[in-house]
Amino acid sequence: MAGFNFKLIKNPLSKENPITVQVLGICSALAVTAKLQPAVVMAISVTVVVAFSNLIISYLRNTIPPRIRIIVQLVIVSLLVILVDQVLKAFVYDVSKQLSVFVGLIITNCIVMGRLEAFAMSNKPFDSFLDGIGNGLGYAVILITLGVVRELFGSGSLWGYQIIPDSFYEMGYQNNSLMIMPPMALILVGIIIWVHRARNKDLCEK
């Protein structure tokens, strides 16, 4: 087994973040982050799928004929997604209901296909697994940030528990319903990208 390459996990968290730098997986980031709980569940599911599909494809990479590699990748990814979907339905049915079609759509999540093509097809299994974990965590960081901000300001709660006290509402505070709508998630992602690039000048395009 090759050495534990820590960079594979660390880089996707910031400099190679799948959402803010590679700009992949935006649709699900906008769709499932109105509340924190679905965002966390979605982040875990995607991490599991990316990590294990990376691992399996990496083991198979020398036996897959290049012309049908996308089909093979899709079969494995859909297998994992169905597993995840069944687990969610069995243990967290409510959240599974909220995520609805978006669990199934992990199959088409660009992060999964992107990592398979860009990394797993040309790297060793353990490295690919780490890369999958890293990218899943990078996705998770953004999703959880969005989920926290959107649920806190949009519904006044976190994980379903009310955070903003009633006395605030009596003083005239109101929940921001724009936060619950997907456009605001896009604006928030934009702000995150703005801050991120302002702090890492080497990411700015010329």
Place this chain on the structure above:
Amino acid sequence: MKWVRNLLDNMKPNFQKGGKFPWLHSTFDAFETFAFVPKTTTTSGAHFRDALDMKRTMTMVILALMPALLFGTYNIGFQHFHSINPELSFFEGFWDNLWYGVIKILPIIVVSYVVGLSIEFGFAQWRKHDVNEGFLVTGMLIPMVMPPDVPLWQVALATAFAVVIGKEVFGGTGMNFLNPALLARAFLFFAFPSSMSGDNVWIAEKADAFSGATPLAEMMVGANLPSTSFWDMFLGIMPGSIGETSSIAILLGAAFLLITGIGSWRITLSVFIGGALMGLTFNLFGSNPYTQIPFYYHYVMGGFMFGAVFMATDPVTAAQTNRGKWIYGILIGAMAVLIRVVNPAYPEGMMLAILLLNVFAPLIDYYVVDANIRKRVKRWKIKGGQNV
């Protein structure tokens, strides 16, 4: 005015290189050039001098807004007392009405300017460039498109959102593609619908028994004609956003803007034409009462007039080519009436119509320029490819 000049000259060394606060120099420049036209000229390249620089232009727009603002202030007070005592006639209790309106509107104006200007100055210091004067007008437009009872913290939030997300991320005044004042309103409209729509927000501290529906809301629920007469709506004696109600006050401002050449007459005129075209189309084909009202009712209800005169003509976000301005304006007018009549979720279509066309303005310009190039190439070919 001499003492202002002296005061500024005395302060100036503090803000120049080697002074006490060199990092504040753009703030100082902003105030100095606001009071006096700068004497310096560009040293290289082609340039021309005009007495009307950007700060003076903005001041003109503020002047044009004054009639609508004054009327709006009075109307806040009148609508408030009128909801308590429906027998009240318009000029009864003149000073009470005016005073009540001033108390209501001043905090909104102050909040809008303080929040917006501090963000503008902060960004200018941070980026080390000059303070833009764009907010001068935006800061006055924001209070005028708000309902009188809007909570102040929401005004602050909306202003901050509009200035940061609508303007500064794109590079400041002149770079924004959406009208910041309308963006602030749209933000509130979607973020806090309960303070921006419905029948209860258009009259300050409305008495509960009074209906308070705007003419637009009455049409929405199926009235044949608004309960306010056409002339009352034209004069502006109806509930609504602060600055939008009085067509006559807005037209005074419009005349000022068009005579001084600051607002584009093409845009204003074409917005009205677009509204009329769509209104007449509805008259022909429509089936419910809203589609049957005469098109000029659309002009005086809600924010149509205000949008046509002050919002659509924003030189930064409107189309730049002359033919593009016609297309832009006609589409705004038509779209506004279309949204009003057809979409049950939005009683007022002007805001969304202008924002939509703001987004499309660069595309319109692109095709206008493109068509012109193709036309000239064609002409050149017909003439045998010679330079004529």
